[in-house]
Amino acid sequence: MCGIVGIVSEKAFSSRTLLERLKRLEYRGYDSYGVFDGREVRKRIGGIRVEGRGRSTAGIAHTRWATHGGVSERNAHPHLSCDGRIAIVHNGIIENYEEIKKDLVRKGHSFASETDSEVIAHLLEDLLRRRSIEEALPALIRALAGTFAVLIMIKGRDKIYAIKRDSPLVLGTADGRTILASDIYAFSDWTNRAAFFDNDEIAVVGPDGHRFFDRNGKRIRKPLRTFRWEEERTGKRRAKHYMLKEILEEPSVVRRLLFSLGHDQKPAFHKLLRLIRRSRKVIFASCGTSYHATLLGAYYLHQVGMEVQTLIASEFRHFAKVDRDTLIVAVSQSGETMDVIDALKYAQANGGRIVSIVNVPHSTIQRMSELSLNILAGPEICVASTKAFVNQAALLLKLAQAFGFKVNCDNLPDRIQTLFKARAKIKAIAERIARSKDAYIIGRGLTYPIAREIALKIKETSYIHAEGMMGGELKHGTIALIESGTPVVSLINNNDADIISNTKEVEARGAKIFILTNHPTLGGSEDTVHIKTGNDGKFGILAAVAGQLIAYYAADALGRPIDKPRNLAKSVTVK
Numbered sequence: 213m214c215g216i217v218g219i220v221s222e223k224a225f226s227s228r229t230l231l232e233r234l235k236r237l238e239y240r241g242y243d244s245y246g247v248f249d250g251r252e253v254r255k256r257i258g259g260i261r262v263e264g265r266g267r268s269t270a271g272i273a274h275t276r277w278a279t280h281g282g283v284s285e286r287n288a289h290p291h292l293s294c295d296g297r298i299a300i301v302h303n304g305i306i307e308n309y310e311e312i313k314k315d316l317v318r319k320g321h322s323f324a325s326e327t328d329s330e331v332i333a334h335l336l337e338d339l340l341r342r343r344s345i346e347e348a349l350p351a352l353i354r355a356l357a358g359t360f361a362v363l364i365m366i367k368g369r370d371k372i373y374a375i376k377r378d379s380p381l382v383l384g385t386a387d388g389r390t391i392l393a394s395d396i397y398a399f400s401d402w403t404n405r406a407a408f409f410d411n412d413e414i415a416v417v418g419p420d421g422h423r424f425f426d427r428n429g430k431r432i433r434k435p436l437r438t439f440r441w442e443e444e445r446t447g448k449r450r451a452k453h454y455m456l457k458e459i460l461e462e463p464s465v466v467r468r469l470l471f472s473l474g475h476d477q478k479p480a481f482h483k484l485l486r487l488i489r490r491s492r493k494v495i496f497a498s499c500g501t502s503y504h505a506t507l508l509g510a511y512y513l514h515q516v517g518m519e520v521q522t523l524i525a526s527e528f529r530h531f532a533k534v535d536r537d538t539l540i541v542a543v544s545q546s547g548e549t550m551d552v553i554d555a556l557k558y559a560q561a562n563g564g565r566i567v568s569i570v571n572v573p574h575s576t577i578q579r580m581s582e583l584s585l586n587i588l589a590g591p592e593i594c595v596a597s598t599k600a601f602v603n604q605a606a607l608l609l610k611l612a613q614a615f616g617f618k619v620n621c622d623n624l625p626d627r628i629q630t631l632f633k634a635r636a637k638i639k640a641i642a643e644r645i646a647r648s649k650d651a652y653i654i655g656r657g658l659t660y661p662i663a664r665e666i667a668l669k670i671k672e673t674s675y676i677h678a679e680g681m682m683g684g685e686l687k688h689g690t691i692a693l694i695e696s697g698t699p700v701v702s703l704i705n706n707n708d709a710d711i712i713s714n715t716k717e718v719e720a721r722g723a724k725i726f727i728l729t730n731h732p733t734l735g736g737s738e739d740t741v742h743i744k745t746g747n748d749g750k751f752g753i754l755a756a757v758a759g760q761l762i763a764y765y766a767a768d769a770l771g772r773p774i775d776k777p778r779n780l781a782k783s784v785t786v787k
Contacts, residue, residue: 214303215240215394216289216381218272218363218372220417222388227254227271228264233391233398234273235260239593240303240394241277242776244288248272248299248365255288259776269419270370272363274301280309281326291330293337294321299365300336302329303394304379307358332362349373349414350429359550361409363392371418376409380548380576383407383415383422385436390417395548395572396441397591405436408574439573441590453774455594455673459760460632462599463625465589469603470621472588473610480585484567485614487583488518491565492537496522497555501597501668502543502604507661508752509608515749516616528555534562542568545592545600547575556580569607571600594775596672598760601665602628605753612749619748627745631754634741638758641726641739642765644699651676651699652690652718653759654683656711658752659703666701666759673767673774683714696722701762703755704729706747728755 215237219230227249234245238260246255249268260275274289281287290299306312309328312335317323321334335355339348345366353375361379363372374381374392384391386403392415393399396406409415412427413434424434451457473481488494494513496506506522513520523531525542532555534540540559544552547570556566556577568581571589578584587603606624613619645651651670655663660682667680681690683702694700700723702715712734719725727735730743730751743754767774 214277215275215398216272216301216303216361216363216392217274217394217398218270218301218365218374218392218417220270220370220372220390220419222269222419224267224269225271225389226264226267228262230271230273231260231262233393234275235262236398237394238275239595239776241275243276243278243283244285245275246273246288246290246301248290248301250365250367250370253290253292253299255285255290257283257285257288268370270365270372272299272301272365272372279305280328287325287327289329291325291327291333293333295337297367298333298337298340299367300329300333301363302332303361304359304377306331306356306360308356312355332356332360336364345373346429349375349425350427353377353412353414353427361394371416374409374415374417376413377411378550378553381409382574383409383417385422390422392417395546396439396574400441400591404439404441406439406574407434407436408579437574440586441573452768453594453764454592455596455598455764455774458592458594458599459757459764461590462602462757463629465599465603466606466628467625469588469606470610470624472586473607477585480583481610481614483583484585484611487539487565487567491539494518494520494539494541495532495534496520496541496543497525497528497532497552497559498522498543499525499549499551501601501665502545502549504661504665504668505601505604505608506541506543507664508605508658509611511658511661511752512609512612512617512749513615516612518615523555525549525551525555529558532559534559534564536563536565538564540564540566542566542577542581543570543604544568544575544577545571545589545597545604547572547577549577552577553580569604571603595777595780596669596763596774598669602753602757605756609749609753617749619750624750624753627750627754628757630744631757634758635761637741638761639765641741642762643769644724645670645701645726645762646674646676646766646769648697648699649677650693651678651701652694652723653678653680653701653703654686654711654714654718655680655703656683656705656708656714658705658749659711659755662752662756662759663701663703665756666762669760669763670766672777672780673763674770674772675778676766683711686714686717691718691721694718694721694723698723699726700724701726701728701759704731704734705751707731707734728758730754
């Protein structure tokens with residue numbers, strides 16, 4: 213959450229350049245934004261407006277997702293020290309900020325915001341009264357508890373100072389410029405060379421280059437790495453929103469993933485198979501959409517007799533028993549999800565082995581893993597994940613296939629493309645669902661994880677209260693909420709008698725039924741989407757794609773800000 217960018221250049225650049233870089237990270241937070249160009253701070257509420265004003269050789273910028281303090285101009289970053297000489301931008305949470313703030317207030321500091329972040333600027337000002345900047349930065353790291361990626365500028369100096377702990381931070385170089393950012397997407401169109409910060413590291417960046425130091429101020433060598441980042445360059449030209457654009461990219465990104473698993477990622481894929489075979493226990497750790505993908509993956513693997521477990525990462529330590537024979541498979545789109553990182557730290561402390569499935573190369577979760585596979589979905593701008601979910605599920609289906617699950621993965625891209633021919637019907641269904649305040653999505657077995665994923669997408673984008681659940685659980689409370697006209701989306705895999713029975717139960721109580729099925733004769737023509745696939749696991753993924761389109765068109769009918777839903781951010785880097 214929150215996006216930070218800093219640029220130091222041999223040649224002066226416009227603040228427009230800084231804002232263009234920041235705009236690429238706006239999915240990390242869009243409550244407010246601000247820039248500091250070495251002379252003045254400028255802040256605004258709302259989405260980023262890319263505009264040029266002034267030129268400088270160094271500048272920092274921030275786009276905010278509020279944690280401490282409401283959405284206001286005074287809480288927007290950058291924050292200044294009491295004397296106005298120091299400007300900082302911060303991603304993360306300072307857990308001991310109240311203690312630090314009380315001490316600084318006693319020393320005469322006055323604060324302009326309600327944020328935890330502002331204490332960083334004031335504390336550094338206090339440290340610089342007795343120390344040089346080279347001494348103050350290690351002391352600052354030692355004084356701060358919590359998570360942080362911080363960029364610092366001091367008026368009159370064309371340098372950026374950076375510190376990092378448990379919040380993502382990366383440095384890239386391109387054409388006489390050094391860029392610091394929350395993730396590589398800020399500069400991936402400029403360069404594919406970057407250095408990735410480890411915890412409690414310090415960087416000093418000037419026009420003549422950069423230097424890295426450890427938490428004690430000792431110089432360390434930090435080589436630049438070449439990263440691979442698949443990036444679709446079409447913008448929104450053919451789609452009204454990024455969400456629709458990214459859904460329509462799914463056939464191509466699935467095809468790219470499947471090719472990679474048979475070629476450049478083939479050795480890593482086969483090593484993962486060996487690790488799973490040798491492990492007594494396999495546990496997936498993930499959150500949100502990625503959790504639903506792993507729930508689907510667990511279903512696939514159970515079908516071939518494998519005992520696997522999937523846990524929501526924020527509850528991992530409460531429900532997972534980990535030892536040296538446990539393999540933890542972390543699944544995360546960003547590779548920076550803080551709850552997953554905490555789960556992995558717990559697993560490491562108990563001797564577990566860690567592998568990961570991520571979308572962002574060299575992310576924290578990837579670097580914590582002894583083995584990592586990339587889903588190659590490319591960047592997602594819309595906060596609601598679509599193509600990343602599909603590629604996560606496709607990789608897990610391919611994994612199950614390697615253990616004996618009967619499926620033809622190769623035609624999955626074509627089946628998704630065929631499904632798009634039903635967009636008009638899906639849109640009509642979505643517009644009818646959009647008239648209601650509540651919606652229920654029911655499934656069983658293969659389709660239970662998809663019911664939950666579709667409900668999540670509807671909630672995220674349209675703000676309709678949607679509940680995804682096991683069809684068998686309807687009678688245990690939820691059926692009391694069914695009224696005349698309540699929309700229920702039923703996911704029927706082939707001729708599944710149990711879910712058909714559940715569907716009839718809610719229909720008898722007045723529910724308006726919509727059906728997603730791969731059975732050619734089920735349902736009526738108006739309210740049913742027939743999905744072409746057999747009983748081979750692909751129906752789950754294809755039904756999820758149909759659900760993504762339902763969520764998109766329902767949100768569009770309601771005029772929602774689809775790509776930037778309220779209160780949400782793309783990369784959840786705080787607990």
